[in-house]
Amino acid sequence: MVDERISVFVIAEQSDGGIQAVSLQLIGKAHELADELDSKVGAILLGNKLSNVAQRLIEAGATQVFLGDADILAPYQAELYTEIIVKLVDEYRPEILLIGSTFMGRELAPLIAARLETGLTAHCIELEINPEGFLEQRIPAYGGMITIICPEKRPQMATVANGVFSKPLLDSSRTGEIISVDIPEDFPLRTLTLEIVKEEVSGISLESAPVIVAGGAGSGDQDGWQQIAELATILNAGFGSTRPAVDAGWAELETMIGQSGKMVNPELYVGIGISGELQHMVGIVGAKTMIAINNDTKAPIFEQVDYGIVEDCRVFVPALVKALKEKKPYLGRTTL
C-alpha cells in the first residue's frame, strides 16, 4: 500500500472548499526536490468534505494522497492532526516534510517536529538539495542569508509561506492514489477548536495590490505613520509594514511584509522609513519599480531599489502628498 518511492511529504491544508494556495505551491516544489532524490511526493490532507479536492493534489504532482475526510477533522484539531500525521510519518519515514506557514502550519509543524524529535526551519525562502543529498533550507537573517541543514534527524522539516514558490501547472492526466487514513476513535482531546470566526478585513489586500506603500521604523511616530497612511490612500495602494512598525504598535501584524509575514508581488513598491533589511525585502517579489524614501544614505535599501530619495520622510511625505493632491485633485477620494 505504501509507495516505497515516496520520500518527500507535504502536509496540505484545505480552505473554503478548496486547497490552500501554499499547499499547491509546496507540492510543486516537493516534486522538484523529489526528482533530485529520484523519488516521489506524498501529500497528507485532513479535513472534511474533501471528495473533490484531493485530486488537485495529484494533479499538482503528488503520487499518493493520504486523506482524512471526517467531520471530526474540521475545524483543525491540533492533537488529532498531530497524532494522525506522526503515525503516518513514522510508517513512511520520509526524508523531507514540508508544511505551509499558515496559522495551522505554524502550530502543527513544531508539534510534529517535537514528537518526531527532528529539526524544523521556519519561513524558508529557498529549498535545495545539496550534493550530499541534504535539504538546504535558506532564511534571511542578520543582513544576509543563512543556510540550514538537518544532517541526522529525519524527516527534515521546513515551513514555507504562501507566495515564495510558484504555483505548479495542474496536469489532469497525472494519476495517483488516494488512501484513507485511520482516524482514531474517541481520541482524548485536551484542546478542542469549537469554531472559527471570520473577521472583516478592511483595506486593500496586500497580496493582490498592484501598488504597495510600506512604512518602517523611520516613520518616527504615530503622526509620521498617519502621513504615510495618507500617501497610501492617495495612491490607492496596499499599506504594508515592517516588524519594527508592528512592534511600535503603529501597524497590525497582518500588514507585515516579509519573511515571517506576507509575500507580495506588486508592480510598484514604495518603502518609506525602511532600512532595507532582508527579512522585509524578501517579502517583495518581482516588483517592476521600487522606490525608497529614507534619511540615511547608508541604508541598504538604496541598493535594492530603482529610485532613492534621501530625505526625512516626515518632511518629504507631506510635501509629496500635497503635490499629488494638486496634480490630481480627485486622487484617493474613490472608495473601494
Add this chain to the structure above:
Amino acid sequence: MIDFTFTEEQELFRKAAREFAETKIAPQVQNMEKTNRGWDEVVKELAEAEMFAVTIPVEYGGLGMGYVARMIATEEIARISVATAMMYQVFGLGFEPFIKFGTEEQKKKYLPKFATGEQLATVAVTEPSGGSDPKGCSTRYKKMNGSYILNGRKCFITNSHIADAQVILAVDEENPEAFTTFIVEKGMEGFKPTHEEHKVGMRGCNTGEIEMKNVSVPAENVIGGEGKGLKVAMACIGDVGRGGMVGIAMGLQQACLEAAVKFSNERILYNKPISNLQTIQNKIAEMKIDLEAGRLLGYRAAAMQDKGGRTSNEFAVAKYFTTEAVQKAAKMAVDIHGGYGCMEEFPVTRYLRDSFVVGPSAGTSDIMKVIIARWALS
C-alpha cells in the same frame, strides 16, 4: 575607593523613569509650550508614577529611595521636559524641610500626602530684594499670642500657584538676625499667589509671586525651630535645590547631545553626513565631555548625600558646572542645526530657551563661584 557604576537596581530605576518620561510626559510637551499651562496633567502623571515618593521615607508613605534615585528620575524627566522636571525638583525641595527638620507630628501630617501627590509643596525664599542673599529678605513675622503674623512678598517661586504647603523664610520684625521658616498653607487668610511669570523657557512650569498680608500662622507651623530658619532654608536649597538643578541640567544636556547627533548623522552635505566634518565633531565632543564630567560631579554629590553628609559645596560645584555646560550645549546644538535651529518645530529651539532659565535657578553661577571660593579659601 569608588565604584563608578550604577547598581542593577539603579539601572532599572532609570529604565522605569525613562519609559515614564517618554510615554507619559512627552505627549504633554507641545501643549505646555503653547499654553504655558498643562501642569495639572503632568502632576497627575508624576503622582501616579510614584515620583513624589522617591525621597520620602518609607515610614511616612514614601519609597525611601534616596537622592541618587532622585537625580536619576530628575535627569530622565528633564530629557523630555525641563518644565516638568523643574516643577518636580521643586516639589522635592518642598518636602525636604519636613524630612530633615520636621517634628514627628509635622512629618505624619504632611509627608504621606506629599508622597501620593494629594498635596504639593514648595519652598519660597527669593524676594524682589534678592534671592542670592537670603538674609536680605524682608518678609517679616511678629509673634502674637502664640501665633505668628506674616507680611511680605516672594517672587520667582516655582509651583507658587499650585503648592498646597509652602515653606516660607521670614525675618523677625524685632530682630533682624533671627530667621524662621513657616509652613504656609493654601486657604490661610491673607495668603495668596498673585502674579504669574511668563518665562522665555520652561514654559508650562508654574512660576509666580506670592503675597502674605497679615497671615496668621499657628505655632505648630514653625518648621525647624524658631530662629533656625536660615539653617533650614540653606540646607534644603544648598543640597536638594542645587541637586535638582544638576539633574535637570544633565537631562537637558543629554537631550541636546542626542538631537545634535541625530541631526548631524542625517543631514547630508557634500554627499556625506555632516557628522563627518571636524567642526561638527568638535562641538559634539565638547558636549560629550561636559556630560561625562557633569555626571561624575552630580552623582558623586548625590551619593555623598545618600550617605548622610552635608553636600552643599559639592553640589555648588556640580550645579555651576552642569548649568553652565548645558547653556553651551544648547547653543552648540542649535548651531549644528543651522537654519533649522531657528524653527519652532525643532526641539533644540526649546532646549535653548530652557537653558537660559536653568542658569539662574537655585542660585546664579556667580553666586556659585562665591560659595565655591569660600569653600576653597576656608
Add this chain to the structure above:
Amino acid sequence: MNIIVCVKAVPDPRVADKLKIDPVTKSLPRLDIPLVINSLDSHALEAALQLKKKYETQITILCMGPPLAGNVVRECLALGADKGILLTDRAFAGADAFATAYTLAKAIEKNGPVDVVFCGMASSDGATEWVGPEIATFLGLPVVTMVREIVEDQGLDWIVNADFQGGYRKVKLKLPAVLTVTRKINQPKALSFSGIIKARSKEITEWNREKLDIPADRVGLKGSPTHVTDMTDLDSRREVEILEGSLQEKVERLVQILCDAGAV
C-alpha cells in the same frame, strides 16, 4: 495556581540591525548590544499578572540565556513576577528551537507542578514560533498558539480565542496547558518604582546543565538537530538612481515617476 512565563532576552530591536553578517569572515561580529525582554514575552507576563489579580497565583519567570540575561529576569520580577530561574551555561549556546525548548521543558519539570505556561508567540530575533509548542510536546501538555484573548479562566476548563486564518478560532482547553500569546491580548503595564523595590527580596536561581541533569548531547549546539552551514551577503541589488536637487524638485520628480509607473 502555578504559572511559568518563558522569557527570552533579545538584543534591543531598536539597535539590533547593527548586527550584520560580515561578508568576509561570514560570521557575526561580537557587539555590545544591550539585552531587553522580548516584546511579546511582556504580553505573556502581563497575562499571568492579570490572573494574579483574580486568583492565588505564583508566577515564575524562566529564561535561558547568558548571565547578563539576569537583568531581564530581574525586570520581570519588578513587574510583578514572584521568582525567577535563569538557565545559563556555556553548553546551552548555539541551541536551535528544538534544543531550547527541550532545555526549558526540563527546567519546568524540575521546578515542579505547573498549571499554565505562557510564552510570547515569537521572538524578535529568530521568530520561529516553535518554542511554545515544542515545550508543550516535551512536557506532554496541550498547547494553543497565538492566543489573543482568554475568555474563560475559572478552574481547569478554559476557553480562549486564538488568531486564525481570516479571523480567529474559539478553543476549549483543559489545564495544565501551554499558551502562546499575541500582542492583542493585553497592554503590558509600565515598570514602577515600588515594583523595583519589591523585587529586592525576590529570588533568582541559576541552573546550569548539570543542575538540570541533562546529558551534554541534548543541549546547545550538540542538541540541535539543525545547523547553520553557510552565511552569505544579500544579493538583490538594483541600479539605483538617487534623486537630486531641492526637496521640492525631488517631490516633483517623484510625482513624475509615479505617473509613469501608472500609480497616478
